[in-house]
Every structure is written in C-alpha cells, then in structure tokens.
Amino acid sequence: MKRMNIVVINGEERQICNLPEEEQERLAAEWNRRALEAIGYRRINTA
Numbered sequence: 350m351k352r353m354n355i356v357v358i359n360g361e362e363r364q365i366c367n368l369p370e371e372e373q374e375r376l377a378a379e380w381n382r383r384a385l386e387a388i389g390y391r392r393i394n395t396a
Contacts, residue, residue, distance in 0.1 A: 354366070356376065
C-alpha cells in the first residue's frame with residue numbers, strides 16, 4: 350500500500366513530497382499550530 354500526502358494549493362493538487370523543503374516546513378508548522386489550537390492551546394504573545 351502506497352500512501353500519498355496531497356495538498357491543494359491555489360486550486361491545484363500537489364504531493365507534499367514534491368514541494369520545496371521550505372514549503373514543507375511552513376505547512377507542517379501551520380498544521381501543528383492549528384492542531385494545538387483545536388485541542389485548546391493558545392499562544393501567549395509577550396513583547
């Protein structure tokens with residue numbers, strides 16, 4: 350069984366493994382942030 354991770358960017362389906370490394374890291378960070386917010390974690394901004 351082969352698993353493919355696909356993301357839709359600007360209406361176009363693309364495999365995550367074919368994206369540049371920088372874009373993969375940006376997507377992973379965004380998905381992790383959203384997952385943490387979904388379970389109740391909130392970022393505290395201090396300046």
